[in-house]
Amino acid sequence: SIVKGEKGSARGPRRRQRLRGARQAAGAGHRRAQLTECFADYLREYVASEDRCLGEDSTAGLRAFYTRKVRRVSQDPFKLLCYNLVGRLESAMTYPTIVATQEDFVWLKLCFVHTSSAAAAAAG
Numbered sequence: 001s002i003v004k005g006e007k008g009s010a011r012g013p014r015r016r017q018r019l020r021g022a023r024q025a026a027g028a029g030h031r032r033a034q035l036t037e038c039f040a041d042y043l044r045e046y047v048a049s050e051d052r053c054l055g056e057d058s059t060a061g062l063r064a065f066y067t068r069k070v071r072r073v074s075q076d077p078f079k080l081l082c083y084n085l086v087g088r089l090e091s092a093m094t095y096p097t098i099v100a101t102q103e104d105f106v107w108l109k110l111c112f113v114h115t116s117s118a119a120a121a122a123a124g
Contacts, residue, residue: 038065039083046086053114054087062087088112
C-alpha cells in the first residue's frame with residue numbers, strides 16, 4: 001500500500017528502498033572523491049619537496065588517514081602502493097601482483113629508504 005505524504009509524494013516501501021540505494025551510491029562516490037582529494041594534497045607536497053619526503057605532520061596525517069580509511073576499504077594494490085610509497089608507511093608489504101621481478105622488488109624496497117638531510121650532511 002502507498003501512503004501519501006504531506007507534500008503529496010507517494011512513500012511506499014519500494015520508493016524508500018530506491019532512495020536508500022541512491023544515497024548509498026552517492027555516499028560511496030563522495031568517499032572515493034575524498035580519498036582522491038586527500039591523496040592529491042599529500043602527493044603535491046611529496047613532489048614539491050626536495051628530498052621527496054613528507055613533513056612530520058603530513059606523514060602522521062597520511063598514516064592516520066591510510067589506517068582509518070584506505071587500508072580497510074581499498075582492495076586496489078596500486079592505490080595501496082601509492083599511499084605507502086608517498087608516506088613510506090608499510091615497508092614490509094610486498095605487493096606480489098605488482099612486483100613480479102627481483103629488480104622491481106629491490107626498487108620498491110629502496111623507495112622506502114630515507115635519510116634525513118642532517119644525517120646525509122653528517123655522513124659527508
